Amino acid sequence: xxxxxxxxxxxxxxxxxxxxxxxxxxxxxxxxxxxxxxxxxxxxxxxxxxxxxxxxxxxxxxxxxxxxxxxxxxxxxxxxxxxxxxxxxxxxxxxxxxxxxxxxxxxxxxxxxxxxxxxxxxxxxxxxxxxxxxxxxxxxxxxxxxxxxxxxxxxxxxxxxxxxxxxxxxxxxxxxxxxxxxxxxxxxxxxxxxxxxxxxxxxxxxxxxxxxxxxxxxxxxxxxxxxxx
Numbered sequence: 001x002x003x004x005x006x007x008x009x010x011x012x013x014x015x016x017x018x019x020x021x022x023x024x025x026x027x028x029x030x031x032x033x034x035x036x037x038x039x040x041x042x043x044x045x046x047x048x049x050x051x052x053x054x055x056x057x058x059x060x061x062x063x064x065x066x067x068x069x070x071x072x073x074x075x076x077x078x079x080x081x082x083x084x085x086x087x088x089x090x091x092x093x094x095x096x097x098x099x100x101x102x103x104x105x106x107x108x109x110x111x112x113x114x115x116x117x118x119x120x121x122x123x124x125x126x127x128x129x130x131x132x133x134x135x136x137x138x139x140x141x142x143x144x145x146x147x148x149x150x151x152x153x154x155x156x157x158x159x160x161x162x163x164x165x166x167x168x169x170x171x172x173x174x175x176x177x178x179x180x181x182x183x184x185x186x187x188x189x190x191x192x193x194x195x196x197x198x199x200x201x202x203x204x205x206x207x208x209x210x211x212x213x214x215x216x217x218x219x220x221x222x223x224x225x226x227x228x229x
Contacts, residue, residue, distance in 0.1 A: 001104070002111035012070030012106065016054065019075060024059045026078060032057035035076045038090050038175075042098055043072065045174035051101075064192065068097035070106050083188040088181035091172040096182075099167030105160040165214055169221035176228045179221040186211050 003011070026032045039055035051072030064079040074094060084090050100106065169179045190207035 001107055003107050005104070005107075008070045008104065008107040008110070011110070012073055012101075013052075016069050016071075016073035016075075019058075019069075020056065023075075026057040026059040029057070029078075031076075031078060031081050034087055034090055035074070035094070038087050038094055038177075039074055041175040041177075042091060042095055042171050046072075046098060046102060046171060048072065048102060064189070066093050066097050068094075068101040070101055070104070072098070072101060074098065083185060083192065085184075085188075086181070088172070088177040089185040089188075091175060091177035092168065092179075092182035092185045095168030095170075095172040095175075095177075096164050097168070098171060099164035100160065102167055102171075103160070103163055105157075105164065108160065109157065161210070162213055165210065166217050166220075169214065169217055170224050173221045173223075173225035176226060178227070179218050179225060182214050183211060183218070186214060 035057045036055045039053065043051070043053045053072035054074065056073070056075045058075055058077045060077045061079050063077040064083065066074070066076045066080055068074045074097060076090075076094065080093060084093065165182075169182060172182070173179050186207060190211070
């Protein structure tokens with residue numbers, strides 16, 4: 001871990017600002033209201049009062065994606081709602097992404113990127129007020145899950161993905177959402193059309209591996225679940 005939590009939060013805030021300048025927000029649909037509603041419920045049990053939580057829905061129907069930047073800056077793309085049927089399944093997605101932020105996976109990825117790319121220069125530019133080059137922005141985006149970077153970072157990222165699954169299941173359970181909904185989402189997501197890349201070329205585990213892992217993690221998460229009255 002090369003960067004401090006303060007630097008990580010500053011970088012998350014800056015990256016969030018860059019995303020919002022580039023993307024179109026959805027602030028009025030039922031989906032956007034669900035993102036705020038579910039996000040607040042998860043934030044309430046996350047134990048990170050130091051985060052300045054934000055829950056953004058991005059209008060991009062062809063992009064089934066979501067990510068959370070350091071400091072609780074959550075982004076959900078409208079394209080992912082094709083695979084989500086209720087708040088519990090949305091909680092599975094958001095809990096997973098928030099799990100990344102709580103586990104400081106962004107800082108781990110940035111540290112790895114810095115070490116791999118004569119890092120001191122990349123890090124100093126990224127964490128200062130200077131403008132970043134397109135290459136540096138791409139590296140920082142990949143570190144926080146905004147993009148995909150094929151290379152040394154990816155095997156480490158799959159470990160992070162499984163860890164975020166575990167944290168996310170516990171978070172959604174604490175927030176009153178049945179962890180079994182995560183299985184429903186990932187099974188639906190696994191059926192998305194188009195040729196999928198092999199697991200070693202993806203920052204995410206192959207769907208069948210993830211579903212199996214989640215199934216094994218659910219008993220632990222259920223210990224935290226209290227069905228809403």
